[in-house]
Amino acid sequence: MTNPTAAMIVIGDEILSGRTRDSNLNHLAKALTQHGVELCEARVISDDRAAIVTAVRDLSARFDHVFTSGGIGPTHDDITADCVAEAFGDPIDIRDDARDLLMRYFESRGVEATEGRLRMARIPDSATLIENPVSIAPGFSIQNVHVMAGVPAVFEAMVATVLSQIKGGAPLLSQTLRIDRAEGEVAGPLRKLAEAYPDLSIGSYPFNDQGAYGTNVVIRGQDGSRVDAAMVALSADFPSR
Amino acid sequence: MTNPTAAMIVIGDEILSGRTRDSNLNHLAKALTQHGVELCEARVISDDRAAIVTAVRDLSARFDHVFTSGGIGPTHDDITADCVAEAFGDPIDIRDDARDLLMRYFESRGVEATEGRLRMARIPDSATLIENPVSIAPGFSIQNVHVMAGVPAVFEAMVATVLSQIKGGAPLLSQTLRIDRAEGEVAGPLRKLAEAYPDLSIGSYPFNDQGAYGTNVVIRGQDGSRVDAAMVALSADFPSR
Numbered sequence: 001m002t003n004p005t006a007a008m009i010v011i012g013d014e015i016l017s018g019r020t021r022d023s024n025l026n027h028l029a030k031a032l033t034q035h036g037v038e039l040c041e042a043r044v045i046s047d048d049r050a051a052i053v054t055a056v057r058d059l060s061a062r063f064d065h066v067f068t069s070g071g072i073g074p075t076h077d078d079i080t081a082d083c084v085a086e087a088f089g090d091p092i093d094i095r096d097d098a099r100d101l102l103m104r105y106f107e108s109r110g111v112e113a114t115e116g117r118l119r120m121a122r123i124p125d126s127a128t129l130i131e132n133p134v135s136i137a138p139g140f141s142i143q144n145v146h147v148m149a150g151v152p153a154v155f156e157a158m159v160a161t162v163l164s165q166i167k168g169g170a171p172l173l174s175q176t177l178r179i180d181r182a183e184g185e186v187a188g189p190l191r192k193l194a195e196a197y198p199d200l201s202i203g204s205y206p207f208n209d210q211g212a213y214g215t216n217v218v219i220r221g222q223d224g225s226r227v228d229a230a231m232v233a234l235s236a237d238f239p240s241r
Numbered sequence: 242m243t244n245p246t247a248a249m250i251v252i253g254d255e256i257l258s259g260r261t262r263d264s265n266l267n268h269l270a271k272a273l274t275q276h277g278v279e280l281c282e283a284r285v286i287s288d289d290r291a292a293i294v295t296a297v298r299d300l301s302a303r304f305d306h307v308f309t310s311g312g313i314g315p316t317h318d319d320i321t322a323d324c325v326a327e328a329f330g331d332p333i334d335i336r337d338d339a340r341d342l343l344m345r346y347f348e349s350r351g352v353e354a355t356e357g358r359l360r361m362a363r364i365p366d367s368a369t370l371i372e373n374p375v376s377i378a379p380g381f382s383i384q385n386v387h388v389m390a391g392v393p394a395v396f397e398a399m400v401a402t403v404l405s406q407i408k409g410g411a412p413l414l415s416q417t418l419r420i421d422r423a424e425g426e427v428a429g430p431l432r433k434l435a436e437a438y439p440d441l442s443i444g445s446y447p448f449n450d451q452g453a454y455g456t457n458v459v460i461r462g463q464d465g466s467r468v469d470a471a472m473v474a475l476s477a478d479f480p481s482r
Contacts, residue, residue: 013442013444014444014446015266015267015270015283016270016280016281016282016283017270017274017280017413017461018267018268018269018270018271018272018273018274018280019444019446019459020446021264021267022266022267023262025256025263025285026256026259026262026263027259028259029256029257029258029259030259031259032259033258033259039257039258039259040257040286040287040292041257041284041285041286041287041292042256042257042284042285043282043283043284043285044266044282044283044284045281045282046281046282051281051282073424073445073447074424074425074428075424075427075428075431075432075445076428076431076432076435076443077435077443077444077445111423111425112425112426114425114426114428114429115428115429116424116425116426116427116428116429116432117425117428119428151447172258182352183314183315183316183357184315184352184353184355184357184358185353185355185357186316186357187315187316187317187355187356187357187358187360188355188356188357190316190317191316191317191357194317194318201254202317202318203254203255203260203318204314204316204318205255205260205261206314206392218260220258
């Protein structure tokens with residue numbers, strides 16, 4: 001059984017200039033792993049029409065789901081919604097359902113409905129809204145692309161909504177063994193283990209604990225008995241002292 | 242005058258599974274901005290042969306420089322060097338210069354030269370070594386691709402070496418104005434400003450300071466007098482109270 005696949009597109013000049021540190025990739029990666037969806041690739045691109053359209057077309061054709069973050073706010077460089085619509089040849093304009101949500105929110109808070117703020121109601125015709133419990137302006141799903149805000153609190157709320165609606169696969173099981181040897185000494189046995197268990201993912205993560213080198217080995221797979229068997233084999237190679 | 246362009250490839254299953262949070266993108270982004278090199282795209286991909294070869298070929302053809310991080314350690318899933326060699330059709334094997342560096346280091350520390358550790362001396366024939374002052378195992382540059390370690394301390398040292406050897410452009414100048422209005426109220430004037438100054442990059446970053454909404458507007462460009470002029474125009478739209 002193969003799990004569904006996914007890609008992420010992080011949109012924003014501020015990440016590529018180094019002004020802002022992205023945290024949405026790590027959040028989405030953890031959430032997808034837990035949901036049994038395999039995140040295969042992430043791209044960080046600028047607020048540029050051609051870059052967004054190309055990435056959406058390319059990744060939506062190759063993976064089961066695509067998640068985007070950023071570029072759906074009120075300012076002139078927030079062009080994600082229009083670019084995603086263009087990628088799918090879908091018409092886009094201010095849509096009544098999104099506009100109503102925003103107007104009620106603006107009125108309740110005594111906030112002016114500026115032209116910029118109403119741009120956040122631009123939604124492609126065939127899209128489904130993604131609820132934003134934090135600041136109301138919705139995201140949307142169109143075909144297999146889920147368009148979400150870049151503000152982490154909003155992004156995280158939208159991810160939770162989307163994941164509750166898509167079918168996950170078998171969650172990835174993982175076990176970790178801490179080995180008090182440097183990675184270079186663990187490498188040989190690990191290679192043999194990886195060859196014997198091609199269905200498992202075997203990763204090694206070196207660390208330095210108060211001057212002593214060590215390696216955490218993480219074995220991941222969908223079949224718990226296989227993960228157990230590989231862990232037993234690994235423990236036999238490196239008995240704890 | 243156009244600045245040189247760059248892309249980054251972050252290689253590692255552990256980033257895509259959410260186990261590890263990447264910090265190298267932000268470091269490289271800041272360093273490139275300071276050096277006058279424009280980072281246009283970053284990709285996070287898994288330790289997968291086809292994914293690495295495709296990304297190296299695609300991005301090295303489209304940008305002046307490509308920086309990779311990760312996948313050059315001693316274990317079976319460290320396949321970056323071999324994949325980059327394959328992308329350029331360059332032969333690769335354990336190379337004498339890299340082997341000598343490593344053997345001297347292993348001997349000085351009484352560390353065994355395991356097969357895994359010697360894999361770190363696999364360098365494509367036509368590549369130039371990038372010094373690793375932290376743990377010796379070198380990175381390398383081949384054509385316009387710079388292959389570096391994923392461990393942040395090593396990555397950062399290698400970036401400093403590479404940037405000292407490549408020609409940067411005019412550093413990007415930036416000025417920031419803090420405006421005590423929500424982003425939705427700033428959006429209209431910002432759009433007009435962006436139209437009047439198409440040579441500048443104008444970004445807005447909303448914040449919430451003890452319950453009050455505000456927006457930092459950052460104006461960036463290579464021509465200081467243009468940045469000054471746009472900042473004067475913006476300040477006139479939003480006089481400080």
